[in-house]
Amino acid sequence: MAKRIVVTGVGLVSAVGIGTEETWKAILAGQSGISRITRFDATEFACKIAAEVKGFDPFQFIEKKELKKMGMFIQYALAAAEFALQHANLRITPDFAERTGVFLGSGIGGFDVIEREHTALMQGGPRKISPFFIVGSIVNLAAGHVSIRHGAKGPNSAPCTACSSSAHAVGDAFKVIARCDADVMICGGSEAAITPMSVGGFAAMRALSTRNDEPARACRPFDKERDGFIIGEGAGVLILEDLEFARRRGAPILAEIVGYGMSGDAFHITQPSEDADGAYRAMRNALADAKINPEQVDYINAHGTSTPFNDKLETLAIKRLFGEHAYKLPVSSTKSMTGHLLGGAGGLEAGFSVLALRDQILPPTINYEIPDPDCDLDYVPNQARPARVEYVLSNSFGFGGTNATLLFKRYTE
Numbered sequence: 001m002a003k004r005i006v007v008t009g010v011g012l013v014s015a016v017g018i019g020t021e022e023t024w025k026a027i028l029a030g031q032s033g034i035s036r037i038t039r040f041d042a043t044e045f046a047c048k049i050a051a052e053v054k055g056f057d058p059f060q061f062i063e064k065k066e067l068k069k070m071g072m073f074i075q076y077a078l079a080a081a082e083f084a085l086q087h088a089n090l091r092i093t094p095d096f097a098e099r100t101g102v103f104l105g106s107g108i109g110g111f112d113v114i115e116r117e118h119t120a121l122m123q124g125g126p127r128k129i130s131p132f133f134i135v136g137s138i139v140n141l142a143a144g145h146v147s148i149r150h151g152a153k154g155p156n157s158a159p160c161t162a163c164s165s166s167a168h169a170v171g172d173a174f175k176v177i178a179r180c181d182a183d184v185m186i187c188g189g190s191e192a193a194i195t196p197m198s199v200g201g202f203a204a205m206r207a208l209s210t211r212n213d214e215p216a217r218a219c220r221p222f223d224k225e226r227d228g229f230i231i232g233e234g235a236g237v238l239i240l241e242d243l244e245f246a247r248r249r250g251a252p253i254l255a256e257i258v259g260y261g262m263s264g265d266a267f268h269i270t271q272p273s274e275d276a277d278g279a280y281r282a283m284r285n286a287l288a289d290a291k292i293n294p295e296q297v298d299y300i301n302a303h304g305t306s307t308p309f310n311d312k313l314e315t316l317a318i319k320r321l322f323g324e325h326a327y328k329l330p331v332s333s334t335k336s337m338t339g340h341l342l343g344g345a346g347g348l349e350a351g352f353s354v355l356a357l358r359d360q361i362l363p364p365t366i367n368y369e370i371p372d373p374d375c376d377l378d379y380v381p382n383q384a385r386p387a388r389v390e391y392v393l394s395n396s397f398g399f400g401g402t403n404a405t406l407l408f409k410r411y412t413e
Contacts, residue, residue: 002178003178004242005178005241005258006251006253006255006257006411007240007255007408008089008240008251008253009083009085009087009088009239010236010238010239010254010351010354011079011084011085011086011087011237012080012348013053013076013083013234013235013236014232014348015034015053015054015233015337015339016032016338018053018056018079019083020083020351026337027352027384028384029384030384032217032336032337032366032367033052033054033338033339034230034337034339035051035052036048036212037049037050037052037199039194039195040196042199045196045200045203046208047202047203047209047210048212049209049215049218050194050231051219051230051338052233053076056075056079060079061075061082062075068130069136070141071110071112071113071137072110073106073190073344074190075192076190077104077235077237078142078146079235080190080235080237081104081149081186084186085150085186085239087252088239088252089251089252096245097154098153099154099182100150100152100183100185101152101155101157101173101176101181102143102147102152102157103169103187104166104188104237105158105159105161105168106139106166106189106191106344107398108193108342109138109160110136110137111193111195111197112192112195113137114133114137115195115197117129117137139158139160140157142158142189143156143157144156152186155176157169159189161343161398161402161404162342162399163342163346163398163399164343164346164396164398164404165343165346166190166343166346166350167345167346167347167394167395167405168346168402169187169188170187170257170406171261171262172187173185173186174187174240174260175260177242183242183245184239184240184242185239185240186238187240188235188346188350189235189236189237189341189344189345189346189347190236190344190347191341191343191344193231193342194231194233198231199231202231206228207229207270208229209230210227210228216367217367218230219306219336219337219339219367220306221302221304221335221368221379222304222315222365223367223370223371223372224375225369225370226306226311227306227308228306229335229340230335230340231340231342232338232339232341232344232345234338234348236347236348237347237351238351240257254354254358254411255353255358255409255411256411257406258289258391259286259289259290259405260289260405260406261281261284261407262282263278263285263403264278265277265400265401265402266401269400270399271309272309272313272397272401273313274313275316276313276314276316277317278401279314279395279403280317282397282404282405283318286393286405287321287407289407290391294321294322294323294325295322297392297407298388298391298392299331299332299362301332301334301350301353301356301363301394301395302314302332302333303333303396303397304334304335304336305340306335306340311372312372315374318331318377327376327377328378330378331379331380332362332363332365332380333365334348334349334363336364336365336366336368345396353393353406353408354392354408356392357392357409357410361384361385361386362384362389363380364380364381364382364384364385365379366382390409391407391408391409392407393405393406394406394408
């Protein structure tokens with residue numbers, strides 16, 4: 001009999017809330033976290049808006065002497081992991097430390113540290129570079145710090161696959177438990193890329209919205225007037241456990257993870273192919289992994305970036321895989337509220353998918369006002385919706401054509 005793997009904890013840090021239930025409550029209320037950029041002077045930038053985490057106090061989670069060793073993405077990861085472990089009522093002890101792993105992804109890592117230390121170098125020379133520059137910025141240090149903090153001595157990794165990073169982290173962690181290499185995995189991802197170079201770089205690609213006068217209405221996935229994504233920040237961390245291990249310790253069980261699909265577009269560095277083949281195959285592979293039929297899926301938490309190409313082609317991929325069922329299948333993009341967390345998006349949105357199963361309610365796509373003929377599905381417009389939900393897909397697609405789809409199921413004995 002195949003090993004069953006469950007989700008016992010979700011930890012969230014986002015622009016709409018710090019903490020799991022606070023964030024989820026804001027999502028269900030359709031609350032936007034997008035506003036004018038305050039991290040730096042964005043006057044000369046084409047995009048002047050972002051989804052910043054507001055009111056985050058790192059000292060609630062990190063000692064002052066440790067903080068200088070950590071970029072913001074590490075700080076968010078530590079906070080989200082703390083929330084997830086609390087949610088799971090889990091404390092790692094020596095008897096299972098070697099069976100507990102950490103997989104946390106990030107697409108960009110410590111851009112804030114890189115930019116700060118480059119300025120120090122240019123202004124003061126190499127002696128002004130902090131000895132903590134490298135460890136504060138490299139992608140795997142989020143997983144490293146969480147492992148060290150909690151004594152997790154099992155498999156440790158940090159996928160860096162652009163906007164699929166943390167979805168790959170969750171999927172890979174799922175397979176680590178499935179092949180009996182661990183009993184518990186702390187997994188997901190984090191991002192903190194609201195910096196001048198990051199915003200300027202994405203704006204130079206013309207990937208970002210320039211609806212600067214209407215921040216809360218700027219991110220509008222699947223809407224005809226969408227004009228680009230909004231950079232967000234934060235973290236999403238899940239606790240996955242072998243079902244028997246979770247039962248033995250009396251863990252709260254939120255959902256089951258049953259499928260994971262991956263694919264590569266092999267087409268273009270930023271643009272999906274016109275037939276949406278990569279997204280189609282990632283979803284198809286997740287369903288095949290779980291051995292379920294397309295008609296059994298009840299909701300998709302979409303990649304849904306609010307860019308012209310992504311939303312059109314993700315819609316096409318859904319219709320290609322699900323056929324007539326696609327028109328009965330609710331699809332929503334929570335990025336309309338949180339912005340796009342880049343490599344952290346998949347972890348955050350996996351958390352929303354699990355909570356949708358727990359509470360039997362679908363989060364909305366806000367700012368959906370003008371239908372697009374190319375995007376003609378049910379996008380759960382503007383208001384959360386109670387629904388009977390058994391299976392949920394969560395999509396994440398990244399530059400370079402790297403795709404990940406996670407499949408969650410309502411937990412039953």
